[in-house]
Amino acid sequence: MSQSYDRGLIEDFGRWQEFSAGMWAWVLHKFTGWVLIGYLFTHIAVLSTAIPAATGDPAIYTGTLQSLEQLAIVRVLEVGLLSVAVFHILNGVRLLFVDLGVGLDTQDTSFYASLVLTGAIVVASVPTFISGAF
């Protein structure tokens, strides 16, 4: 055995067009998970700026949130947050069933179902989030 050639991560993200349903589910679940963690810290940061409200001035808290909600970009991001959270929840339920050994034969169908359901919920939520923003 003289020498060999390491083709590296030949099969990975360069071949995203060939990913199967299960792979996409995994990628999206990881991605949405990290987005939610990122949101969590942003959330804490924003709310902590309103902490003086606890000392007796609710106007600070209200003011902080109202000024944020006036920004169109925040409204759009909220829709994004909802879609990420909903997908993570639905796919999480799917993974729970996979862990319980239920519906492993239809795991791709359940992934597509969670995608479609996410889309439907997000579309339905758009009027609520966007109204008055633009």
Next chain:
Amino acid sequence: MSTQLTEPEQRTDESTTEQPAVEEGEESEGTTIPEWATESEESPGADDDESVRITVFRYDPEVEGKQEPHFDDFYVPWEQGMTVLDALMYARDQFDPSLTFRHSCRQAICGSDALFINGRQRLGCQTQIADLDTPVRIEPLPHREVEKDLVVDMQHFYEQMDAVDPYFRTEATEGGEEQRQSRENREKIKMSTRCIWCGACYSSCNIAAGDNEYLGPAAINMAYRFVMDEREEETIKQDRLEIIEQEHGVWRCQTQFSCTEVCPKDIPLTEHIQELKREAVKKNLKFW
């Protein structure tokens, strides 16, 4: 050294010598002549209506000019029932004797010729050319070191398999009596016994690619085959569970279902891994 090979004259007698045995499923498609085979090919070298172009990964560390990995094209006359392995053997026998790949039984039992065909792990002998898009792209298994052309180093895979003691163990052989198994139990482990050690699943596993210590789907399936076998004693079952419940055992599986999708023997690998996960949890659950 890119090879532009011209096709030799059509050899009709070839068809009688090679009768590819394709077992279990997938054979139905082979009877229809695909669209691309009936249309006239415009690509150079394809002077025959029914020739198929295969693009093969080439690498040879010992030959000057082949040390840089590249792809070679071969034009192989297509015939009904031709598998990818048949095409490779034709290319080797007629065009380039240095083309290297593993094969043995040609009927999906020896597990030698798992290849990366058109972006997916498949057995060369089990894959009908007629079912594939052309040109057929044939590469060695991903995530393995390439030794030469389509031959990869399987040592690590075999080590992972050995790590789970892939053989029947029992304490009750003193008397030499039969080890009986119920029909139900046999049914339960039936699919897991079909593993041919081809390594397709392990190669498709994204987690195994990033974590060299992960046992991988094939080894865990092998563990499943014996953990679920009722003929082994409880103490041995506990031994086996201890191996697979380690950090790089079953818990590394993130249910991408890649292995289940590529397995040429249709073993429900993810299902087996999930079941072992539950067994591992049950083993450690205590209600007191």
